[in-house]
Amino acid sequence: MNAAASDIVAKLWNLCHILRDDGVTYHQYVTELTYLLFLKMMQETDQEDRLVVFKASKKNTEKEQQSGIRWSDLMSCTPLRRLDLYKELLRDYGRNGHGTVQEIYANASTFITKPVTLSKLVEGIDKLDWYSVHREDLGDLYEGLLARNANEKKSGAGQYFTPRELIDSIVAVMKPSLDDVIQDPAAGTSGFLIAANHYLRQHNDFSKLSEAQLEKYRHSTFYGIELVQDAHRLSQMNMLLHGIEGGIQFGDTLAEEGEALPPATLILSNPPFGTKKGGGLPTRGDFTFPTANKQFCFLQHIYLNLKRGGRAAVVLPDNVLFESNIGAEIRKDLMDKCNLHTILRLPAGLFYAQGVRTNVLFFTRGASDKGNTKDVWVYDMRANMPQFNKRTPLTRGHFAEFEAAFGKDPFGLPKNTAKRKDTGEQGRFRKFSREWIAQRGESLDIAWLRDENLSTGDGVPEPAALAREAMTELESAYEELRGILAVLGEDEDLLEVGA
Incomplete structure (x- = not known):
């Protein structure tokens, strides 16, 4: 700006x-x-x-x-x-x-x-x-106003705002092209789509595009859905001022509107955390694994909505990586249908409170639906990182080493990821085989670096960190049961322990 x-x-x-x-x-x-x-x-x-x-x-x-x-x-x-x-x-x-x-x-x-x-x-x-x-x-002026608003508080309007530094880094490694159909199923104020638009503008000479190409760019490149009406109106204003018309619906991705989205070649998203309103299951019929957990529902939508060969980058909390039962089944399905080639472990506190930890999953839809993931590379940007706040702001420079390690291939093709360097137990970037992950119960919550910020001195996470993870898993299991009872028409008061 x-x-x-x-x-x-x-x-x-x-x-x-x-x-x-x-x-x-x-x-x-x-x-x-x-x-x-x-x-x-x-x-x-x-x-x-x-x-x-x-x-x-x-x-x-x-x-x-x-x-x-x-x-x-x-x-x-x-x-x-x-x-x-x-x-x-x-x-x-x-x-x-x-x-x-x-x-x-x-x-x-x-x-x-x-x-x-x-x-x-x-x-x-x-x-x-x-x-x-x-x-x-x-x-860009309007985008700056939205950023100013989100920075005032990490909740409220801020729930629709992903740090631009993170968005720009994700977009840079995913390399949008004018041939892409780009989607964000949890559009918020359209930060990911606007960043993809900026990337396209910077890497293409729009003066040389035909009228048909310009028409496709304006009306058939960007798609999304936003559930909250205030966020939707901000999104529409944001897109319009960046020269993009339509494409962002007001509705629920976890309902029929989500099924109607056109298949995408690139999906960029930071879905909402939590459970579906009322604890019920999604009302669309194309999910293999119905669950009240929003993150798992959005993850299913994303990998099912990708075209063959399409790629995605999605921000998800830690519980998606380790939750058992239906969570393990969804992760297995993801790794079968897609090549989950990279996980970026993000610093704590970028979203909501300091206790919420997040990751970016990078994957590409396979030509078939079986055995697409051979290895998963994990980049740990969480251990021994600063506590980002107004005094220590997150910058694009903090992602430079990750982007270099990720490489130039946005699809994570095996022939290119084979050129990556495993930095070993003392480094931030390591490779883990699909077989090793299966032996861990399909858990992708992989950490190896001793984190001085969260440890007691012997490398063991402090009790508060362990308690937060246990609470997250228990709350998720509780919501799963609520969803099942809602579908069966039973009284969810049966779940009120000690009431």
């Missing part, structure tokens, strides 16, 4: 102080700002012809196209009338808008209660030096 765009992001964020007196939270502020910035950016990019509504004509019952409320209408309105006009535009575009406009304003409502508060916000936005920002930088 250039200096002018960074300056506007800082000034936009400072405007949130205006809303604090009106009881508006950080996350509500970004949503509110999305409604207003969309209007302003339609003006700045000469796209106000999109701002139309379809209402019933006074002469007959058929709907006719009418011009919608624009930024200039808000500016020319008196301060006392402005809040009423703003509520009207939210209602009109949400109910009667067209295409992406309606999706951005779907079920929109304002948290602002005082006309003077809205007027300060609108006038503050209008006074910014928009002429200093190139049109192609507007998407």
Whole structure:
């Protein structure tokens, strides 16, 4: 992001102080700002012809196209009338808008209660030096605003935000191409898809693309689903400002919408942690192993939705690597259908609380459905790493050694992974055979380095770390049982121990 765009992001964020007196939270502020910035950016990019509504004509019952409320209408309105006009535009575009406009304003409502508060916000936005920002930088400006919001707190809106440094590293080793169909089944604010778009822009000369190629790029390259409506509207705004139209649905990947996604050649995702709402099983019928555990459901979707030869990189918590029973069956199925060639053990605390540990699984769908994984390479970026926070920020440089070790092949073909160097018990990158993993009950929770940050001095994990892992596995088993009881129509109070 250039200096002018960074300056506007800082000034936009400072405007949130205006809303604090009106009881508006950080996350509500970004949503509110999305409604207003969309209007302003339609003006700045000469796209106000999109701002139309379809209402019933006074002469007959058929709907006719009418011009919608624009930024200039808000500016020319008196301060006392402005809040009423703003509520009207939210209602009109949400109910009667067209295409992406309606999706951005779907079920929109304002948290602002005082006309003077809205007027300060609108006038503050209008006074910014928009002429200093190139049109192609507007998407990065909005992305910067989302990043600022997520960094305020690791929960709430932050659950939709994966660190950009991690995303950029993943995208760099997966090497998207213009031939790819790229998907994120847990899109959030579309961070992975936007990063893939940046990579495509940097590595291709778009001026040489035919009109048919540009059409495919804009409308048939990026796909995703987002379950939370606020995150979906932020995602739509983000994609639109980066020149990408449509592709991100509002819905549930673990329901029928997920089955309807087109098969992908590249899937990049950080699925939500936890269990399906209500503890029930997914409502789609193509999963071999029904489970209430969201991570395992998303993992199944991802490897089943890959085209033959397609590749994926997915962020998953530790319990997916070690959980027994159905977890072991799903891991076995994954390693049969795909070549699970690399696991990156991430530093603690990148998502949610410090106790949540995560990994990135890199795999490629095989030509057949049996015996695709021969060896799994594990890169330990967790042991003896800093505790990343505002004082010690995560940077792209922290991933440099991993990217070099991963190599230049995004598919992890055996002929190329054979060139990797096993660094032994004292290094961070090691190879483990499929047979060895099977003997461990299909566990992929593989660690060998003594971690000075989490040990008692003899290399043994501290009791708190062991307790957290035990609780994770017990909670997952509990949710599995809840899901089974829900399907059988039984009372889940049977599981309330000691109640």
